[in-house]
Amino acid sequence: TAGITQAPTSQILAAGRSMTLRCTQDMRHNAMYWYRQDLGLGLRLIHYSNTAGTTGKGEVPDGYSVSRANTDDFPLTLASAVPSQTSVYFCASSEIAANTDTQYFGPGTRLTVL
Amino acid sequence: GQNIDQPTEMTATEGAIVQINCTYQTSGFNGLFWYQQHAGEAPTFLSYNVLDGLEEKGRFSSFLSRSKGYSYLLLKELQMKDSASYLCAVRDGNYQLIWGAGTKLIIKP
Numbered sequence: 001t002a003g004i005t006q007a008p009t010s011q012i013l014a015a016g017r018s019m020t021l022r023c024t025q026d027m028r029h030n031a032m033y034w035y036r037q038d039l040g041l042g043l044r045l046i047h048y049s050n051t052a053g054t055t056g057k058g059e060v061p062d063g064y065s066v067s068r069a070n071t072d073d074f075p076l077t078l079a080s081a082v083p084s085q086t087s088v089y090f091c092a093s094s095e096i097a098a099n100t101d102t103q104y105f106g107p108g109t110r111l112t113v114l
Numbered sequence: 115g116q117n118i119d120q121p122t123e124m125t126a127t128e129g130a131i132v133q134i135n136c137t138y139q140t141s142g143f144n145g146l147f148w149y150q151q152h153a154g155e156a157p158t159f160l161s162y163n164v165l166d167g168l169e170e171k172g173r174f175s176s177f178l179s180r181s182k183g184y185s186y187l188l189l190k191e192l193q194m195k196d197s198a199s200y201l202c203a204v205r206d207g208n209y210q211l212i213w214g215a216g217t218k219l220i221i222k223p
Contacts, residue, residue: 042118042213043157043201058210090156096209102147103211105156 004106006091012112013081021076021109023091031094032074034066036087049074050096081113116140118214120202125220126192134187134200134217142207148176148187149201157201197221
């Protein structure tokens with residue numbers, strides 16, 4: 001199985017432009033997550049969704065929005081990009097359970113905002 | 115606040131053993147994860163501990179002491195392919211994952 005796919009692999013974006021990062025999983029996991037990873041910092045949660053139709057804010061949600069219309073897709077939108085949003089973005093999914101909830105990651109999108 | 119501490123970088127020799135430590139301070143505890151991340155790639159799951167003690171999985175073992183807020187990842191018989199960053203993450207009382215910044219492990223021949 002493909003697991004989790006993300007698109008695009010990388011992108012250079014002019015400041016002020018909008019962009020949607022795509023994420024699709026084929027594992028039928030109920031929960032999905034968006035993280036950003038910056039040098040010297042741990043993964044930081046942007047937004048999450050515990051089930052289709054619901055979303056929640058993570059640690060660094062400002063400037064980003066998400067939607068979860070169905071189980072498989074969880075797009076992340078930057079409405080008006082700023083240079084501080086230059087980062088590597090990872091999408092992840094998990095099956096929420098009492099004692100596991102291991103997260104599985106997509107390959108990432110490297111975004112540069114100029 | 116919540117905090118995960120790991121060494122920034124470690125160096126070890128091929129064939130040797132290395133221990134990567136992780137200490138944490140979180141609001142509640144519902145498990146600790148170790149992930150491996152090769153440069154330019156996604157993190158991949160290595161191990162999960164929720165009870166005190168040692169979990170062994172091939173060349174990799176992970177230990178947890180909840181009373182000390184401490185875990186370590188032990189890698190034996192190091193291979194060049196083990197050169198990667200190792201991420202410690204703790205699931206807090208709200209079932210949110212808190213991530214450490216990762217330990218970059220450099221393996222020398």
